[in-house]
Amino acid sequence: MQRRQFMTAIGGVFVAASLPLQAFAQSATLNVVATTGMIADTATRVGGDLVHVKALMGPGVDPHAYRQTRTDILAMARADLVLWNGLYLEAQMEDFLADLGRKTPVRSVATAVPADNLVSHDDYADRFDPHVWMDPSLWKYAVAAVRDAMIEAAPDKAATFTTNADAYIAELTGLAAYTETSLESIPPDARVLITAHDAFNYFGRAYGFEVTGIQGISTESEAGVNRISELVDMIVTRRIGAVFVESSVSDRSIRALIEGAAAQGHTLKIGGELFSDAMGQPGTYEGTYVGMIDHNATTITNALGGNAPVRGLNGRLSAGS
Incomplete structure (x- = not known):
């Protein structure tokens, strides 16, 4: 040219x-x-x-x-x-x-x-x-x-x-x-997704999840002490068992939730790491858009009591992904 x-x-x-x-x-x-x-x-x-x-x-x-x-x-x-x-x-x-x-x-x-x-x-x-x-x-x-x-x-x-x-x-x-079928296996009362920021609203609307981000839609917003305290109370009251970290966002606020729940005698675990604003490593299946969504759907399903193949839709997810 x-x-x-x-x-x-x-x-x-x-x-x-x-x-x-x-x-x-x-x-x-x-x-x-x-x-x-x-x-x-x-x-x-x-x-x-x-x-x-x-x-x-x-x-x-x-x-x-x-x-x-x-x-x-x-x-x-x-x-x-x-x-x-x-x-x-x-x-x-x-x-x-x-x-x-x-x-x-x-x-x-x-x-x-x-x-x-x-x-x-x-x-x-x-x-x-x-x-x-x-x-x-x-x-x-x-x-x-x-x-x-x-x-x-x-x-x-x-x-x-x-x-x-x-x-x-x-x-x-x-x-x-695949995402819809996997997520439908999660008990309805367990379909609560708590992550670092509000990146999963479209996911929640599509698949019937209550989605809560500690920060707002943009990571530029900060989660204050009151916000953490409110979420801890909600988690303990509703006996929520898992929250999720994001690969592109600091896990500081998620750790604060876990510590706050523990202080009230409630055990809260990390259900896994999700890809929100960025994909996985180049050259990996998770480093593709399909692999990113497959990973998220599979991780959320298995962490919240549903049933999905450990290696995901195409059998290509990394072991322990």
């Missing part, structure tokens, strides 16, 4: 960027940058061999607090397509992405979910919960958004992108069915 080089300032950094002089060439590879691992994995599945995908945020990274580095700025400025979640997930990057969008194709995938399917933010009337990937049935809209963005960037590859997206959506349908 022929490109015209120019110097441009993005995010206060001057970079050598380029603009395409013609449509995506048949033999070229589409250079895609995605903010989160979930989006990057989806882009890889939709694009296949026709794309090169770079994820900015790896395992254990909190997207609510993430700020772009100079390396990130260079990668995004030189990309053919930048994909981000939106709905204020990447709160610290919004201004930068808006600026970048005047020079580079930048597309939000979570905003493809119909507004009437979004969960309203508790504190802001004009905002929504960004964690749409927690419901595979909603993540299908993100897959379609990635497909459409790639077709816009490389229209001559539309057939391949469409075929790949259709196959991936069919896989997500199976994932949603």
Whole structure:
């Protein structure tokens, strides 16, 4: 693909960027940058061999607090397509992405979910919960958004992108069915999910769980002493047996719940580690979107008294995962 080089300032950094002089060439590879691992994995599945995908945020990274580095700025400025979640997930990057969008194709995938399917933010009337990937049935809209963005960037590859997206959506349908079947095996009175922050609202709505996050939708909020005390009282009164840590959020508040419950003579265990705002390690099954959701569903089911295969839907979960 022929490109015209120019110097441009993005995010206060001057970079050598380029603009395409013609449509995506048949033999070229589409250079895609995605903010989160979930989006990057989806882009890889939709694009296949026709794309090169770079994820900015790896395992254990909190997207609510993430700020772009100079390396990130260079990668995004030189990309053919930048994909981000939106709905204020990447709160610290919004201004930068808006600026970048005047020079580079930048597309939000979570905003493809119909507004009437979004969960309203508790504190802001004009905002929504960004964690749409927690419901595979909603993540299908993100897959379609990635497909459409790639077709816009490389229209001559539309057939391949469409075929790949259709196959991936069919896989997500199976994932949603497994998740529902597994979670239904949990006794109804045990379907209470307590985690570090409110990342599981879409999960709770889809599968009939009462979900409580110690912090709010954003990890930028802090859990005060009163909040911890209220939750401890609720846990002890209702005899809740397990809470869950998150791979991308400090377990400090979860430990405070366990200690507070113990002080009242109630044993509270950690039911396992869940993937919320980031996936598992690259190269592992848990490092894929399907593996991430499979891990969460299987872990929650077995910790709360249900019955799911230890190795999950595809028999690929790590031992002890």
